[in-house]
Amino acid sequence: MIKQLIMPNSKQLKINIGCGPTGQIKGFDNLDNSPSVLLSKMPFIKPILYKIGLIAEHHYKADWSCVIQCDVSKGLPYKDKSVDKIYSSHFLEHIPQDKAIRVLKECYRVLKTGGIMRLVVPDLFFYAKQYIEQTQTLLEHSILPDDRSIHDTFLKSMYGAYLNKKRSGAEHCYMYDLPTLVSILNEIGFQNIWKCEFKEGVDKELASYDSRPNDSLHLEVRK
Numbered sequence: 001m002i003k004q005l006i007m008p009n010s011k012q013l014k015i016n017i018g019c020g021p022t023g024q025i026k027g028f029d030n031l032d033n034s035p036s037v038l039l040s041k042m043p044f045i046k047p048i049l050y051k052i053g054l055i056a057e058h059h060y061k062a063d064w065s066c067v068i069q070c071d072v073s074k075g076l077p078y079k080d081k082s083v084d085k086i087y088s089s090h091f092l093e094h095i096p097q098d099k100a101i102r103v104l105k106e107c108y109r110v111l112k113t114g115g116i117m118r119l120v121v122p123d124l125f126f127y128a129k130q131y132i133e134q135t136q137t138l139l140e141h142s143i144l145p146d147d148r149s150i151h152d153t154f155l156k157s158m159y160g161a162y163l164n165k166k167r168s169g170a171e172h173c174y175m176y177d178l179p180t181l182v183s184i185l186n187e188i189g190f191q192n193i194w195k196c197e198f199k200e201g202v203d204k205e206l207a208s209y210d211s212r213p214n215d216s217l218h219l220e221v222r223k
């Protein structure tokens with residue numbers, strides 16, 4: 001009789017790309033290339049840099065000690081078809097589009113067949129609709145409207161701190177909407193793609209990590 005070998009504790013490999021200071025998930029490999037990851041290993045230097053204003057407060061106070069320092073635009077440090085789940089929230093828009101496509105190709109490479117990825121990005125459609133609706137209302141109620149906030153909110157959503165002269169590095173490089181992201185994912189080879197709502201999805205675990213309800217586009221893809 002042939003006995004089936006079952007690995008009782010075979011752990012799933014799950015990764016969280018661009019976890020940031022507060023988005024780390026227990027049981028995942030949390031990847032980020034922020035200098036704060038390296039600084040967390042230098043407890044004497046970090047407070048000095050914070051005092052002289054080189055580190056933002058939320059970066060200073062966050063615990064980065066479990067984050068893996070990794071510039072994912074250079075590739076994901078995993079073997080082909082070795083990863084069960086990928087989560088990534090409000091990360092893709094922070095790198096240029098060609099690099100983002102490279103990262104998504106890497107996600108495809110490392111995901112196991114049947115593996116699942118949940119992507120959350122700020123939705124360009126949400127911001128464009130908000131801009132048009134609010135500007136329309138302004139124009140209808142005022143002959144000579146005098147308000148820059150609607151325009152600035154829209155541009156800021158696309159280019160982050162574009163309005164500030166000094167760039168912080170946290171600006172958006174690109175913005176996605178549903179047709180664009182689906183097209184990119186299709187080109188890469190992902191065939192099963194679902195548009196999801198906040199905290200809802202095919203993979204209940206991944207959906208439970210959502211933290212940005214208002215302006216986000218949530219997608220799940222299965223390889």
Ligand SMILES: C[S@@+](CC[C@H](N)C(=O)[O-])C[C@H]1O[C@@H](n2cnc3c(N)ncnc32)[C@H](O)[C@@H]1O
Nearest residue numbers: 018019020023032033034071072073089090094
């Ligand atoms: C806006 S934060 C998102 C944090 C968190 N995922 C969330 O939803 O709140 C974007 C994160 O992506 C990281 N990031 C940007 N470019 C990266 C790269 N090339 N490789 C890895 N992480 C990167 C930044 O350091 C930052 O922590």
